[in-house]
Amino acid sequence: MNVDLTVNLSSLKMRNPLMLASGVLGNTGAILRRVAEAGAGAVVTKSIGVKPKKGYLNPTIVEVDCGFINAMGLPNPGVSEFIEELKIAKKSGVPVIASVFGSTEKEYAEVAYRMEEAGAxxxxxNLSCPHAGGLIQFSQDPKRTFDVVRAVKSAVKIPVFAKLTAEVTSIVEIGKAAERAGVDGVTAINTLRGMVIDIEVARPILSNKFGGLSGRAIKPIAIRCVYELYRELSIPIIGVGGILDFRDVVEFMMAGASAVQIGSAIAIKDLNIFREITVDLKRFMEEKGYKCLKDIIGLAHEEG
Ligand SMILES: Cc1cc2nc3c(=O)[nH]c(=O)nc-3n(C[C@H](O)[C@H](O)[C@H](O)COP(=O)(O)O)c2cc1C
Structure with a gap:
């Protein structure tokens, strides 16, 4: 049997549902190309803002049980410099998704516009970085989410996805605000605020004290968010958080994700993870008699 792993995500055509998550290896065009060559269906860049930003002092990342906590502080070269990297990444042939952040709606719209011009x-x-000093978590407020999405949608023609945080009373309320503003899809979830203390020196380990928890530890929360969003929204959902193997991908898709992103696992398994998951996913679908990903997406919502 021939299994079809292709995905149409809004107007994007992907050869498989696996994307590189933002911030993990996405800071140069050459690395983004390598990830595409390793088998990713699409790549997402590191979050880019209007101006260059240094980020926090080391240590910026620490391994914890079942994951990592990072507080990089959104280091990036600024959009003017990054567009050259984007052009290199574009040569990979897979869709390149530009992750953008800003401190106002106008900044988001400006960076998005310039990324579109450069070929994104x-x-x-990125409405949801939990440790970017001074940046508001836009996705904790439905009105601000609506306003950013509206501003960006009026500035660009390419699809716009809103990356949400799980650190809200209702992720569905935020997802609906983004949908009302015309967003083409939502990505769930970003990292969750955490902290680690070194008991020998009695001080927080990260220079920023707090950071964002990623990896296995957050997977059940991410699955719950995707499931809740799928029940209430009519736009595609991109699932992210703790994916390590094909079983995790199937779980996210059964919860309602049309595509998924992989971040922390690359540090554990390296870039082979994309090929490994593609092969395993195909085999699983063949064994179960699923012909295409539509056969799996949202399957856990069926009654009986
Ligand atoms: C080192 C590191 C840097 C990250 N930087 C960004 C970023 O710039 N923008 C963003 O939207 N998410 C960023 N994230 C969050 C990831 O894209 C992803 O949402 C999160 O790590 C959960 O997925 P995972 O468990 O597969 O890593 C970062 C995560 C890590 C571990």
Whole structure:
């Protein structure tokens, strides 16, 4: 049997549902190309803002049980410099999604517009970085989410995805605000605020004290968010958080994700993870008699 792993995500055509998550290896065009060559269906850049930003002092990342906590502080070269990297990434042939952040709606719109001009295939709005000093968590407020999405949608023609945080009373309320503003899809979830203390020196380990928890530890929360969003929204959902193997991908898709992103696992398994998951996913679908990903997406919602 021939299994079809292709995905149409808004206007993006992906050869498989696996994307590189933002911030993990996405800071140069050459690395983004390597990830595409390793088998990713699409790549997302590191989050880019209007101006260059240094980020926090080391240590910026620490391994914990079942994951990592990072507080990089959104280091990036600024959009003017990054567009050269984007052009290199575009040569990979897979969709390149530009992750953008800003401190106002106008900044988001400006960076998104310039990324589109440079050839980005879609925009992912980082509305939810849990440790970017001074940046508001836009996705904790439905009105601000609506306003950013509206501003960016009026600035660009390419699809716009909104990346949400789980650190809200209702992720569905935020997802609905983004949908009302015309967003083309939502990405769930970003990292969750955490902290680690070194008991020998009695001080927090990260220079920023707090950071964002990623990896296995957050997977059940991410699955719950995707499931809740799928029940209430009519736009595609991109699932992210703790994916390590094909079983995790199937779980996210059964919860309602049309595509998924992989971040922390690359540090554990390296870039082979994309090929490994593609092969395993195909085999699983063949064994179960699923012909295409539509046969799996949202399957856990069926009654009986
Ligand atoms: C080192 C590191 C840097 C990250 N930087 C960004 C970023 O710039 N923008 C963003 O939207 N998410 C960023 N994230 C969050 C990831 O894209 C992803 O949402 C999160 O790590 C959960 O997925 P995972 O468990 O597969 O890593 C970062 C995560 C890590 C571990």
């Amino acid at each position: 295939d879609a925009i992912e709005l």
